[in-house]
Amino acid sequence: MEETITPTRIFSRWRWLYRLILIGTVVLSSVIPVYAQSEPLRIHPALLTLAEESPNEIIRVIVQQNAQERISGGTLSRAGAQVTRELPIINGVVLELPARKVIDLARARGVRWITVDAPVIPAATPGSSCNMLTNPGFENGMTQWDDWENTLDKQISGHAHTGAFAVRLGQPSGAFSQSLQSATAGGTYTASGMFQRQSSNVRMSVGIDFFDSNWNEIDEVYTEIPPSDNYVPVSIAGVAPAGTVHMSIWVWKDPGGSLYLDDLRLHSSSMDSGACAGYPATAGYNVLANGDFEAGTTDWWLNNSSLQVTSTAYNGTKAIHLGQAAGSIAQSAGIALPGTLYTARGTFHRPIGAPWSGMGIDFFDVNWNEISDVYVTIPETSSYAPVTVSGIAPPGTVHMSVWIHKNSGSELYIDDVSLVGDEVPDAFVQSTGTNQLWHDAQPRTGQGITVAVVDSGIADHPDLNIAGSNNSRVLVSEDLTNSADKLKDAYGHGTHVAGIIGGNGSASNGIHRGIAPGVNLINMRISDGKGMTYASDLITGLQWLYEHQAQYNIRVVNISLNSTVPESYHTSPIAAAVELLWFKGMTVVVSAGNNGNGNGAVPLFSPANDPFVITVGATDDRGTGSLDDDVVATFSAYGTTIEGFAKPDLVAPGRNIVSLSAGNNATVTKEHPSHKVGSQYFRMSGTSMSAPVVSGVVALLLQDEPNLTPDQVKYR
Known part of the structure; x- marks a missing residue:
C-alpha cells in the first residue's frame, strides 16, 4: 500500500537532521520557559548577530514548530511577539518581535527553528548581478568591508532596503570601504547603492578611489548622499586614469547623525553587455575574442x-x-x-x-x-x-x-x-528539440498538464489562449500581494516566465513560442510591482498549490525566485514547503540564481540548494539552435551546498530569451524599453528564464508518461 506522507510525518522524519545542524550554545537568563541551558539555540545565526547589535529592532521571523507541541500563547506574550500569519504547510507562524527577544524565544518549548522572513527575489532582477563587490547587501554581516580609521560606530541592522540586513553608521566620523585588487585604466566605473541619511547638517558621501600598483591614490570621484526619510538611490561614475591598477568604493560620514546603507554595487562599463544576469539582453553576440585589442594581439x-x-x-x-x-x-x-x-x-x-x-x-x-x-x-x-x-x-x-x-x-x-x-528566433526551443515533438504523429504540447507559475503574476496575453479561441489556458489566478495596482502582473517577470513554459506564438505567427504551447497554467502571484516578496508569501502560495493539486491536476511548479539569506536546506522553511509539494506528486523546478561570477563556486539560496527539487542553471545559446557553441552563462550560480550536494542539477538556455511582455505599464518594460520585441514580446536573461524551459520540458514528458513521479522525472 502506498505510504501517506503528511506534514507531521515529514517533520518527525527530520527531527534528527535538525539536531545535526543546530548552532552553538549561548547561555542567557530568561523569563520564558526554556530547555536546559546546554540545549543549543534553534535559530539562524544571523539573528544572533542582529539581536546583539540592534536589540531594539522590530524584526519579522518564521518559526517552525514541533509537530507534537506548539508555542504557547503565554510564551508569545512574554516575548512581545505578534503573530502576523499562520503557515500550516510547515507547521509554522510568522512573528514580529524585538530582536533582543528572539534568543529567548529560540529556547522556548514548541520551537523547532527560527529564521528570517527573508525577501525573495526573481532570478532576473535588474541590477541583481554584474557586481564587482563581495557581500554588497551585508547578508553576511560586514565581511569584506573595512573601517579605514577604525573609528566608526558600525552595526548590522534589520532596517534593510532588500534582504534581511543593512549597515548603520552611527555618530563618529570615518570611511567604510571595500578594496578591489584589479581595475583597468580607461575603464568607466559606476558605484551605486541605497542610502538613508538621517541628518541634514552632516556631510555624507559615496565615492571611488583609483590607485597605482603601490596603492598610491591617483584620483577619486564622489558625490554627496542627500538627507531622506527613506532609502534613496545614489550613484557616481568615474573613468580610471592612466596608471590605475587598484580601486576601492567608500562611504564617508562626518561626525553626527547616522546613515543606513544597503545594496551597494560597483560595475564597469564592460559589464553592461547582455551577458550580465538580470539585465534584459540585447540581440546578437560577438563571437570574436579581444576585438578591441586591449589585450594586444591575443587571439589573433x-x-x-x-x-x-x-x-x-x-x-x-x-x-x-x-x-x-x-x-x-x-x-x-x-x-x-x-x-x-x-x-x-x-x-x-x-x-x-x-x-x-x-x-x-x-x-x-x-x-x-x-x-x-x-x-x-x-x-x-x-x-x-x-x-x-x-x-x-x-x-x-x-x-x-x-x-x-x-x-x-x-x-x-x-x-x-x-x-x-543573426539570432535564430527562439533558439532556446530549437536547442531543446522540443519543437520536433509538436509535429509528431502523436503531438506533445503539454496538453492536459498544469504548471503552476509562482511569481509576479501572469498578464492576459493572446499567446496564453487556447489555440483558435479567446479562452485562456490560465485556469485560475490567485493574488497574495494585496496590491492596489489590480494588475495581474505589475512587474512583468511572471508573464515572461509563463510564456517560456507555454506561449503558443499566436501574436507572432508562431515565431515566438514556448516549450509546451498547449499546457495549462496556474497564476500564483506573490511578488509586487518591484518583483519583491517574502519567504512567508512564497510558502503561503505553495500551501494553496498543496491544497488544490488534485482539483487542477498541478503536476509541475515553477519557482524562478530565490531567497536572499543563505540557509541550510535542513532548516529552511522554503525547502520544507517545496519538499511537501514534491512528495505529493508535483515536480518542483527552481532557478539556480544569478549570483555567479564565472570564477568559481558561489552560495546557492533556497530553494535552489534543496536536494529534491530540480535546480536549473543558465546557458548562453548564442542565438543559435546548435548545442555546439553553447556555454554556461557567467552569471549562473553553481557550487556544492553545505550538505555536499552539487547544484544545479542541469542547465538550460537563459540568455537573450524572447518571451511574453506584460505590457507597457509593467515595471521591467518601463525600466528597459529598448528590450521590447514588437508590442507583445520582451527580451530578458537569467536563470529565471532557464527554469521555465525545464518546466515546459517536464510538462511534455508528463503528457507522454503521466504516471511518472517527481523522482522519476528528475532522473530521466
Missing part, C-alpha cells in the same frame, strides 16, 4: 612584419597599426551555421592615398576547406570610420573566420572588430 593570427600595438585607438587605450609591409590579421570564430547571416564590423583609419585594404568573412567546411567568402574595401578617410560586411553562410559551412588585409605601402589602423550572427 598575424601575418604582417610591420604590425604594432598602438595607443592611437578609436576606443579604449589600444588598437592595431599595420605599417608599410603587406599583410593580414585574422581570427577563426568557432562554429558557423548554414543559412545564418553573419556581419563583421570594425573601425578603421586608412589614410588618404593609402593602397588597398579590406575586411572579409571566410566560410569553411568541416575540414577547413574554404567554401566562399565576402569582403569589402576599407575606404580612405582622414580619421577612424566604421566599416561593415555581411554574408550568409552557405550549405556545408561549419567554420568561419574574419580577416583584415592591406597591400604594401602606407599604413592602416584597426580597432573594435566584431563578428555577429
Whole structure:
C-alpha cells in the first residue's frame, strides 16, 4: 500500500537532521520557559548577530514548530511577539518581535527553528548581478568591508532596503570601504547603492578611489548622499586614469547623525553587455575574442612584419597599426551555421592615398576547406570610420573566420572588430528539440498538464489562449500581494516566465513560442510591482498549490525566485514547503540564481540548494539552435551546498530569451524599453528564464508518461 506522507510525518522524519545542524550554545537568563541551558539555540545565526547589535529592532521571523507541541500563547506574550500569519504547510507562524527577544524565544518549548522572513527575489532582477563587490547587501554581516580609521560606530541592522540586513553608521566620523585588487585604466566605473541619511547638517558621501600598483591614490570621484526619510538611490561614475591598477568604493560620514546603507554595487562599463544576469539582453553576440585589442594581439593570427600595438585607438587605450609591409590579421570564430547571416564590423583609419585594404568573412567546411567568402574595401578617410560586411553562410559551412588585409605601402589602423550572427528566433526551443515533438504523429504540447507559475503574476496575453479561441489556458489566478495596482502582473517577470513554459506564438505567427504551447497554467502571484516578496508569501502560495493539486491536476511548479539569506536546506522553511509539494506528486523546478561570477563556486539560496527539487542553471545559446557553441552563462550560480550536494542539477538556455511582455505599464518594460520585441514580446536573461524551459520540458514528458513521479522525472 502506498505510504501517506503528511506534514507531521515529514517533520518527525527530520527531527534528527535538525539536531545535526543546530548552532552553538549561548547561555542567557530568561523569563520564558526554556530547555536546559546546554540545549543549543534553534535559530539562524544571523539573528544572533542582529539581536546583539540592534536589540531594539522590530524584526519579522518564521518559526517552525514541533509537530507534537506548539508555542504557547503565554510564551508569545512574554516575548512581545505578534503573530502576523499562520503557515500550516510547515507547521509554522510568522512573528514580529524585538530582536533582543528572539534568543529567548529560540529556547522556548514548541520551537523547532527560527529564521528570517527573508525577501525573495526573481532570478532576473535588474541590477541583481554584474557586481564587482563581495557581500554588497551585508547578508553576511560586514565581511569584506573595512573601517579605514577604525573609528566608526558600525552595526548590522534589520532596517534593510532588500534582504534581511543593512549597515548603520552611527555618530563618529570615518570611511567604510571595500578594496578591489584589479581595475583597468580607461575603464568607466559606476558605484551605486541605497542610502538613508538621517541628518541634514552632516556631510555624507559615496565615492571611488583609483590607485597605482603601490596603492598610491591617483584620483577619486564622489558625490554627496542627500538627507531622506527613506532609502534613496545614489550613484557616481568615474573613468580610471592612466596608471590605475587598484580601486576601492567608500562611504564617508562626518561626525553626527547616522546613515543606513544597503545594496551597494560597483560595475564597469564592460559589464553592461547582455551577458550580465538580470539585465534584459540585447540581440546578437560577438563571437570574436579581444576585438578591441586591449589585450594586444591575443587571439589573433598575424601575418604582417610591420604590425604594432598602438595607443592611437578609436576606443579604449589600444588598437592595431599595420605599417608599410603587406599583410593580414585574422581570427577563426568557432562554429558557423548554414543559412545564418553573419556581419563583421570594425573601425578603421586608412589614410588618404593609402593602397588597398579590406575586411572579409571566410566560410569553411568541416575540414577547413574554404567554401566562399565576402569582403569589402576599407575606404580612405582622414580619421577612424566604421566599416561593415555581411554574408550568409552557405550549405556545408561549419567554420568561419574574419580577416583584415592591406597591400604594401602606407599604413592602416584597426580597432573594435566584431563578428555577429543573426539570432535564430527562439533558439532556446530549437536547442531543446522540443519543437520536433509538436509535429509528431502523436503531438506533445503539454496538453492536459498544469504548471503552476509562482511569481509576479501572469498578464492576459493572446499567446496564453487556447489555440483558435479567446479562452485562456490560465485556469485560475490567485493574488497574495494585496496590491492596489489590480494588475495581474505589475512587474512583468511572471508573464515572461509563463510564456517560456507555454506561449503558443499566436501574436507572432508562431515565431515566438514556448516549450509546451498547449499546457495549462496556474497564476500564483506573490511578488509586487518591484518583483519583491517574502519567504512567508512564497510558502503561503505553495500551501494553496498543496491544497488544490488534485482539483487542477498541478503536476509541475515553477519557482524562478530565490531567497536572499543563505540557509541550510535542513532548516529552511522554503525547502520544507517545496519538499511537501514534491512528495505529493508535483515536480518542483527552481532557478539556480544569478549570483555567479564565472570564477568559481558561489552560495546557492533556497530553494535552489534543496536536494529534491530540480535546480536549473543558465546557458548562453548564442542565438543559435546548435548545442555546439553553447556555454554556461557567467552569471549562473553553481557550487556544492553545505550538505555536499552539487547544484544545479542541469542547465538550460537563459540568455537573450524572447518571451511574453506584460505590457507597457509593467515595471521591467518601463525600466528597459529598448528590450521590447514588437508590442507583445520582451527580451530578458537569467536563470529565471532557464527554469521555465525545464518546466515546459517536464510538462511534455508528463503528457507522454503521466504516471511518472517527481523522482522519476528528475532522473530521466
